[in-house]
Amino acid sequence: MKWFLRILLSLLGIALIGVLSIAVINKYVHSETGGKIQKSMTEIPAEEPKRVGIVFGARVSDDGKPSNTLYDRVLTGVELYRAGRVKKLLMSGDKTGENYDEPAAMKKMAMEFGVAESDIVLDNDGKRTFDTCYRAKEIFEVRKAILVTQDYHQPRALYLCNNLGVDSIGITANRRIYDNERYFNFREFFSLAGAWSEINILSFEVAKGEKQPIQQ
Numbered sequence: 001m002k003w004f005l006r007i008l009l010s011l012l013g014i015a016l017i018g019v020l021s022i023a024v025i026n027k028y029v030h031s032e033t034g035g036k037i038q039k040s041m042t043e044i045p046a047e048e049p050k051r052v053g054i055v056f057g058a059r060v061s062d063d064g065k066p067s068n069t070l071y072d073r074v075l076t077g078v079e080l081y082r083a084g085r086v087k088k089l090l091m092s093g094d095k096t097g098e099n100y101d102e103p104a105a106m107k108k109m110a111m112e113f114g115v116a117e118s119d120i121v122l123d124n125d126g127k128r129t130f131d132t133c134y135r136a137k138e139i140f141e142v143r144k145a146i147l148v149t150q151d152y153h154q155p156r157a158l159y160l161c162n163n164l165g166v167d168s169i170g171i172t173a174n175r176r177i178y179d180n181e182r183y184f185n186f187r188e189f190f191s192l193a194g195a196w197s198e199i200n201i202l203s204f205e206v207a208k209g210e211k212q213p214i215q216q
Helices: 001-034 066-081 102-112 130-140 156-161 181-200
Strands: 052-058 084-092 120-122 144-149 168-174
Touching: 001 156, 001 168, 001 181, 052 066, 052 130, 066 084, 066 102, 066 144, 066 168, 084 102, 084 130, 102 120, 120 130, 130 156, 130 181, 144 156, 156 168, 156 181
Parallel strands: 052 084, 052 144, 084 120, 144 168
Antiparallel strands: none
């Protein structure tokens, strides 16, 4: 019985160290990115050359309708465009065949709100936040960007993009209370540690695809 207790205490100790390590990483990432997150369009300077608006993908329904999360991201991106804060919108999301296509749904909605088709660029391989940021730099050669996503996702997006070579600020796309928002916040606690590991420990994957530079 004593050996069982020793093993249990050891496992609990390891788990505690792990959780504390993740908490430290979270605090560090939040401190690094907190000053880069804007909640209002008026807080974003009208720079020249203008930044590219990177709109992160999220779930769409079987009929291609954007989820509330994605709808609010695209709408915020459209407002950036209308306000002249960006000239181009990079819609980055997951496309897994003809039956599931986040970027196509994002483009359709943006055009319905008046964004010119020529000012929309699609990235069909933005399956993860890391992929979106890495491809923005390596495939689309984005140098400066405004990241459009909800507040719980902003620290991870900003940390990855800035460390992958895209000078980024963020604007929150929160417009309502979202289903499973508590789960998203819980998930981000661990995802932030994963993002930190990808930047500081893991080796980068080679970006696939031909260069498609976005003029800024």
